Amino acid sequence: MVAVVSACGGQKSGLVEGKTNVVTSFYPIYFLAKEIGGDKANVVNLVPAGVEPHDWTPKSRDLQTAGDAELFLYNGAGLEGWVADFVQGLPKDGKTVTGEVSKGIKLLTAEEEEAAALEVGEGEAHGEEAHNHEEEHHDEHGEGIDPHTWVSPKSALVMAGNVRDYLVSVDAANKSVYDANYEKLAAKLTEIDQSYIEELGKMPNKAIVVSHQAFGYLCRDYGLKQVAIMGLSPDAEPRAQDLLNIAKFVKDNGVKTIFFEELVSAELADTLAREANVGTLVLNPLEGLTPEQDKDGTDYISLMETNLKHLKQALQ
Structure with a gap:
């Protein structure tokens, strides 16, 4: 064996x-x-x-x-x-x-996500990056789609x-x-689905500012709106104007939290949070575990529960 x-x-x-x-x-x-x-x-x-x-x-x-x-x-x-x-x-x-x-x-197309996203400054945040990334993720009809x-x-x-x-x-x-x-x-x-429906349905705010555009399905299914610093790929680079627009959006709309994730650098989220004078929290896109989480028994279910807790904290 x-x-x-x-x-x-x-x-x-x-x-x-x-x-x-x-x-x-x-x-x-x-x-x-x-x-x-x-x-x-x-x-x-x-x-x-x-x-x-x-x-x-x-x-x-x-x-x-x-x-x-x-x-x-x-x-x-x-x-x-x-x-x-x-x-x-x-x-x-x-x-x-x-x-x-x-x-x-x-499946959500990149176009549907852009249409559903909150307008930030001049047009959609990271619109150019989302468009560029479409060339990497296509279905059989050649349509840019969100894989998350x-x-x-x-x-x-x-x-x-x-x-x-x-x-x-x-x-x-x-x-x-x-x-x-x-x-x-x-x-x-x-x-967990029922908890998300009940808890997020009660939240007064619906906008989440995230480091990477990974939460389209979550937003569609539970009535949230995402503003992403980066596009569908976590390494898509935002333009300086996008960052300024998002910082203004955060200040103008009373957003309290910028979400970042553990498997990619939090540098942009931290920079934006400092600029807008707000806090940061992890919103895990559940793409993988860190080595520490792998050892300590963290799993998809517990990460989903933590995500809900952090969403409630940010959307109060």
Whole structure:
């Protein structure tokens, strides 16, 4: 039997004989597969802890690991720019089933997000960057889309159902186990969804200022509006005029908090917060765990709960 490596590791293959081996592209899908797969599945995550998935590309050993597994699950919606070539590179006579976990979610286009965003100064904040980034994330119709589906609990419920279905498709003998594990996870996600509906519905303010435009699905599903310092990619550079416009928006609209995230630099959020004389808090886009969170048992559910707590704090 092959030794299992850490789910967020990259060493060796991590595959195990006698279990359904699942390779996932990044943390949220790893979490769903681990919860639903339970003790019948062995799940290996490709993107290591502490690494921003927008910045990651697979190595040949990752392709080999996926090619030896029963199931390779990825988000889709344009998140993994490398996935088409990766799937093409899997052994043609191999057994690996590939699955797009975001299927069935109504995707947001960059144009829809710009239309829904709050106007900040002269036009939309970071409009140019959002437009530039569209060239990187396209669906089959060539339309720029927001890939950050998993950030909303409503989307996570759809994704969990897809993961369950993919597991059953490669291991029908354990369908009852996967169904039962899915039901437990769906109950937790439904509870979080209800908390978001109730708690955010009561908030007097609806505008969130975030470092990276990752919260479109969360905003759509729970009635919020995001103003982002950067575009759909966390490394898109804002223009100086955008920063001035956002600082003015923060002051004029009584925004108390600028949100930043842990896997990318907080420098711009800190600069803006100092300029506008407001505080900062983490709003986690749940793209991955830090190495510390990986060790201390933090997971998607606890991060969602912390996000809600921070949103309530900022929107009072």
